[in-house]
Amino acid sequence: MASIEGKRGTPRPRPPFPAESGLWSCPTLINNVETLANIAPIIRNGAEWFAGIGTAKSKGTKVFALAGKIANTGLIEVPMGTTLRQIVEEMGGGAPGGAKIKAVQTGGPSGGCIPAQELDSPVDYESLTRLGSIMGSGGMIVMDESTKMPEVARYFMEFCMDESCGKCIPCRAGTVQMHRLLDKIVKREATPGDLAKLEDLCDMVAKTSLCGLGQNAPNPVVSTLRFFRNEYVELLRPEINGGPAAPAGPARSNNEEAK
């Protein structure tokens, strides 16, 4: 809407919702392409036909972009309620080389990771929410045993950091700090304090950001921490996990980093 008005593309606080005051302050209806694409067949075949597909609460079909460690990648359209296992193993043909599937990430960069033990869950709005993920943009990325979850979280956080518009502080500055903490964890430089700081920031950025991008940016971290916390803990500094202390490097302070 801001772009159509010739303004900088930043979100506006709601309320007022676009349905009350949107483009040029007029009531505005916003739908994505997938929703609009559903309308013609519904008119042609009737509402009963559409409602007959899917689950009790999530109707119709959903298009997913299947990608990642999977034999058959590409776009698929499935009725709501299809299980993740059917999608990944039957349509996707499983991980190449028979590798074990570890998790499925749904909902795009701000979605969540669903662990392999939940593969029999149906894909509908309610189940995905229960598992801490979202339908979102319809991305579905399959990960096998070789995938490191903190690296996945760092990758998605980098995306959110780059995509932040910069209007509100929690998203603009919070994603930068969360990305830095994730980077520290991946590089085995983090302490338990850093992990606590990261979790604190996830909560704060999700609750205080202005728009959906910031509110969902912590999702990949929160969901991987929920199901794969041990991977984060294992990456904390070696001496914390009972290993030998890292070789003493030159003492670093913030001031020295700046030079």
Next chain:
Amino acid sequence: MNPMAAKTLIIDGTQVSAEENATILEAATDAGIKIPTLCHLGGVYDVGACRLCLVEVTGVKKLLSACTTRIAEGMEVRTSSEVLSKYRRMTLELLFAERNHVCSVCVSNGHCELQALAWQHGMDHVRYDYNFPNWGVDATHPLFGLDHNRCILCTRCVRVCWHIEGAGTKNVAGRGAKSTIIDDLHQPWGDSDTCTSCGKCVVACPTGALFDKGSTVGEMSRDASILEYIVNAREKKQWIV
């Protein structure tokens, strides 16, 4: 619609009446209840960007920005709580870590809204690593300077420039952490064809990012409420004598 219609709501347990189209922030301010904010500025529209004025409203799951949420009859608002204080302090820490806010060498030391809020929220240290970015200083304007290192991107200067002065010199370029305040088509301020050198942006700035050249720390005290007087005189014909 009756222009004098009022609505009654409860803010922090106190019954408050305010004009029906007032925001939570306006209703609270009128009732003497202070809600922290950095991007709100009387006289220009609100953007809800700094997220410091977030409040809890009974029956609403999300936190709402007081500056952009209109009051409703019977609304129950809490402006402070343990979790709100925690988020506000974290927001301030994120700001301090984002650019180079070194009070001791800042021309606005003692007259800075960011510094004052940090004091009020007991922000005695910053838990995040500082970014230490290398933003430049634009000193090309004969009267004013712009130190991007002290900018918090509240866009008050942009809004006063467009909507009070009507010059449209200041704007925001870039995205995310790379956002920056620019003049005209991202050119040196001193080369701007549109800037009228009115200085409203300097008055509006909450930190030391915009400053009068040659001012000492003691001379940098600014009163941003004078900007609202201009708007009230122009739009409501209310003159301050």
